[in-house]
Amino acid sequence: MPTMPINRIITGSAVSVLLAVAGCAHVSTDALLKDTQELVSERGVTGVYWRKGEAEDAQVDAAITELLSKELTLDGAVQIALLNNRNLQATYEGLQIAQADLVQAGLLGNPVFGGSIRFAPHAGPEFDLGLMQNFIDLLVIPLRQRMADAAVEVTKLQVAGEVMTVAAAVKSGFISLQAAEQTLEMRQQVVRALGASFELTRRLRQAGNVRDLDLASERAAYEQAKLDVRLAEVAIVTLREEMNELLGLWGKQTDWRIANRLPELPPQEVPLKGLENEAVAGNLELAAMREEIYRRAAAFGLARPSIFLPSVSTGVEASRELEGDWLVGPSFSFPIPLINQGQPAIKAAEAELRQANERLFAGAVALRARVRATHAAVSADRDRAEFLRRVVIPLRQQVRSEMLLQYNAMQIGVTPVLLAKQAEIDAGLQYIEALRDYWLVKTDLDLLLKGRMRPSNGTKADSGMGRIAKISEGVAIHD
């Protein structure tokens, strides 16, 4: 929108008034970042750092190199991502942009956001349009500031949400990589078992004790098992590169190593009771949606928009954003202190507010459903892993050791015993898969509890959350 031509004298006085009014709107980006950091540290993530090309960047790089030089832990990997993931850094810049907007809101004659405020031209033959515009601006600036405030809040929440998502993606990638390493080890063991059987048969063939047919059969099984090893190796490469992408690493920095064992199942599982409320209370997207509603209400000049908008259950801990209860109402009318607004505009504004409210409600319902579903998946994967570890694997071990006794008693050859060993390893592979699935879906649950509505990109499609995402489509944040 073009800047209005303004009488300099009037502008000067107006500006001085505006500056006084707009003074409180001049918030620094450091403060914004600090708020964002608080948002994520409440959710268990620390170490957010905004690269601005200053001296501290070099210190951060040194810290990253230090972390990479030793065996990389999960926390270390998350730390590196927060410091080094350039997409995340780009997101932080959004704060700068939001701040600029905020400052803009305090300045005269700035454009209004989103085009959601409409001014009807009010012309009188005696009025000076510029003056009128100034006057309008004087009235509107507080509104604009409130809108800009809300927009900044939304941005903070969005940035916090991105940080949580990246942290969760790093966790999922880390778990998947550990599982892939263990899987490779076991596939290699299978190849060694079949290789031993093949070697034995080869020597028996040399002594003339078995046929070429027997030798070919053994060799076929052995060579075929090598394909599984190759697939496992490729899987590791892929997962490593996904981690490199998340952690912003390239070149020499990509030869890090991690512990190649998945963590064991924790002794107890978090109960479902209270999880839904925890999720809804802390959800960043729901909070952003509430901010958005505030923003729109503010755009319509509502002083206390909270009165007119429906409630969302928050459980024990009320969000600090909410002020009082939200009333439910199919329709409501409220005075919009806009000069010369036509009825159609008012109706449209009402509808927009109600619409945003419905979306918020739907979002909360969807979040609750996802929390319940994800928790069920966590329990199921836990039970599966536990059963494999406690019942199936010991039985397979028993079969193998009993078969070895039969071999010692010279009742069977060693090949059937090695096949029993292979069955034991297969049960182990099932366990690794179940344990991995458990940790992945648990990460998803964590993410839901700590602020996001949906799993991150790092989650495997066939994991728990991938299954759940298909159940209910998400609610997008409307602008």
Add this chain to the structure above:
Amino acid sequence: MKKLSGQTTSDREERVNARISNRVSRVSRRQVLTHGVMLAGAGVLLGNRPAGAETSASATHENHTSPFEGEVSSTQQASPGEPGRDYTPVIVPNGWTLPFEIVDGVKVFHLVAEEVYHEFTPGLRAHCWGYNGAVHGPVIEAVEGDRVRIFLTNKLSAPTTAHWHGLIVPSGMDGVGGLSQRAIAPGETFMYEFTLRQTGTYMYHAHHDEMTQMAMGLVGMFIIHPRNSEHPRPDRDFVLLLHEWAIEVGAERPNPNEMTDFNVLTINARAFPGTESLVAKQDDRVRIRLGNLSAMDHHPIHLHGFSFNITETDGGIIPENRQWPATAVLVPAGTTRVIEFIADNPGDWAMHCHMTHHVMNQMGHDFPNMIGMNAKGLDEHVAELLPGYMTMGQNGMGDAAEMGMPIPANSIPMVGGNGPHGYITMGGMFTILKVRENISNYDDPGWYSAPSGTTASVASKETLRANGVKRDGSSAPRAPKRSKR
């Protein structure tokens, strides 16, 4: 070895004298006096056969009431024969003889068919079916002319019967379930009664669902001594019953459905090293009665150290000039064979079935052929995946048991016994006849100490040189080359 009842040195001398004088025993003379002509006639029919005389069925029918006719008249029955007086009781290694009661001149025996948890040799036990708390059933021992009454109580869960293998009895006493009699239901007690009208080595076994019940162990020996015999009583009279079982390694019950792959071979239901040795004094007359109730196999029983005569079958005594000399006697399934010899060769003598698989304990037949395989480095490769693995069998089965590998519980695969010169790599249907000079009783005398110079050992350098023999075998003649075709 139990001390033989009534067998003191003076008794033996007396009997030797009796043989020389070829007199009829005091007992038979008394019998002639008490029972008169008829008995003497019976004696001619059944027992007292002078050497060379032939008896035939027709002679039987000419002179006396047919033995196949209904009730047996009490006049054909003799007073119950007494051990010692009328016969020298047999020796049953690892087994026992069934005691009897005399009730109104009838020898009364009581058999109880029941499940028994039986030990084949230390380390292998199984749930089998036997009689009176043991497997196999006890030896039933009587004398020609005895009237015997045998009660059979069935404590099994299945119906059973007893058939008297080789005995000539009334049709209804023959014991074939469904044919001769109703099968004995679980919990019932039946009575068999008949007069013994023959001598020899016979057997008894279940004859209802035989495949199952005999395979489970319901078998035993039935010995009938002659009433009057000119044949000298042996000094040692052994009874050995041969059998075969299929017991999976680690299992505790024989599988009666097995038809070909038997892995436990027994003498009196024991497998070596669990077989009690047969002990004889040098120059003893030794008789060994062999019965075979294996399901599917005949057994050529080979005795080391002696040449013996096969003197009897389950049909009767073989006339002396028709007896076969042998060192191995084939005992077909369902038959008995008796051998006799003088134990004039002191030492420890192996006696065993000569089917080589029958002297192995629980050998498995799915083990691959490892003979001649180069196993270098293989153990480490496999042991990484199977802790404790060791390659076995490249040099045969000899050292399998000595390797001491952990094996399934309750099994004796390839197990043998410790001998005086090392491990004896035999098992199953294998026992030892120990012949000793100068022993005062027949307890196991331990291992034989061969006189010096009579044990095969490493040839010394001097000996080799004196005989022109090279130790590495290079001085030995080579097989002539076959001409090219």
